[in-house]
Amino acid sequence: MKTEPRELRAYLLGRLPDDVADDLDARLFSDDDLHRAIEEERESLIEDFLQGRLSPQEDARFRALCARSPELQTQVNSLRTLLAALDKQPLQNLSPLPYRRIFFFVSPALAALLLVVSILYLREIRENSNLHTPLQALTGPPSPNQSPTDGHPIFLAFLSADVPRGPSALPAFALPATGSLLELEVEVRNPPAGDSRWNVNLLRGPATVWKSANVPLRRTGPKAYLALFIDRENLEPGSYQVQYSLSSESGAAQKRSFLIAQEPPSR
Amino acid sequence: MRRSVSKTSIPALLAALGQTPEESGLEYERLRSKLILFFSRRLLQFPEDLADEALDRLARRIVEGTAIASIPAFALGIGRHLALEQMKNRSETKEDDFWDNVPAPSATQSSEEEIARLERCLKTLRPEEAKLLRGYYLETEGTPTKTRGKLAKRLGISANTLRQRIFLARQRLRDCVTAPEAAKR
Secondary structure, eight states, X not given: OOOOHHHHHHHHTTOSOHHHHHHHHHHHHHOHHHHHHHHHHHHHHHHHHHTTOSOHHHHHHHHHHHHHOXXXXXXXXXXXXXXXXXXXXXXXXXXXHHHHHHHHHSOHHHHHHHHHHHHHHHHHHHHHOOTTSHHHHHHSOSSTTOOTTTOOOEEXXXXXXXXXXXXXXXXXXXXXXXXXXXXXXXXXXXXXXXXXXXXXXXXXTTEEEEXXXXXXXXXXXXXXXXXXXXXXXXXXSEEEEEEEEETTOOOOOEEEEXXXXXXXXXX | OOOOOOTTTHHHHHHHHOSSHHHHHHHHHHHHHXXXXXXXXXXXXXXXXXXXXXXXXXXXXXHTTOOOSOHHHHHHHHHHHHHHHXXXXXXXXXXXXXXXXXXXXXXXXXXXXXXXXXXXXXXXXXXXXXXXXXXXXXXXXXXXXXXXXXXXXXXTOOHHHHHHHHHHHHHHHHHHHHSHHHHHO
């Protein structure tokens, strides 16, 4: 029994009625073809998300899925990187066989002229192709500091390696009432050379309130940072500790503590 | 972070899933993937961890000697119990509030180094494979389904075959990107 892609997408986004979703759950575990179809639809969903083709409601739901699933985040990042890399490749169209045959029969002089024009055209394309293509614009954040659903800004904070230790001198961040997301840039001391990925846990007391796997290290000049996007619902006022360690190793984690306070809403 | 199934019950679980190590491994990953989809559509936190917990419980039942007619169906049952436990814990947050503060994206920009590494790996593909990837993902003539239908037709292959070729090309890219030599360049 074939299931429509629209229904599979609604299943993935948690938008099906319970009875229909429960039925799909049961079929998923007994039907490997359905499993494959759902995985293909998820791949399509990731692509539509990156290309900005989702409706606002679907976009919000997908972001909620990403926020809860490190593996899904990894898949999104993987495809985003592929699309960016493909966009930088020189333009080479797939030549279908009939066109090759037509070209073969054109006279030598016309063929030489077409060849020269093609080379000039390709050179023009390469010179004009840069990082600010529509694809780059689509794969970047849609609005750097805006949530797609409520327009509330992202609140940016830095945990520098130079911050003194000790409970009396912990860095404190006041999260505005209107902020729905904290972008926490954590400076990493003595990172390994080259690219690296890190597993990150955020703890409030003994409890893990947020975590992410394979967070890529970003470098800005001599400094290196991990960019953590933590939604507000995980940030009650209080004391926090972020622990981070290399994904590829099982050594001791680096730790950094900070405080979250809340500003009263402005009138 | 992936929580692994306890070591004492792994062999019993794998033995129950297949006759050969390859078959068992494939079945294990397939079952884990299904559990992740199951938990994910309920918007539960860390569906991967929940899937591993479900597999751990399944493995323990096998070690205990529980008669299981169908492992996937049994895994689904365990998943349902685990989902109820999780949703009970979540019920302190009122259902209406859950969507009021939809988390903003955790998306990050791909780093220049990641893109450069992938570009180097694209060069290791056969030229037709690289062009196929570009045609599949970047050509737009209406909807993706329509574009890819035309692409498949142009190449004289079915849509399924096109998807398989893309899957294999991406698999090769993934292997290249994660290889130690790629990181050193």
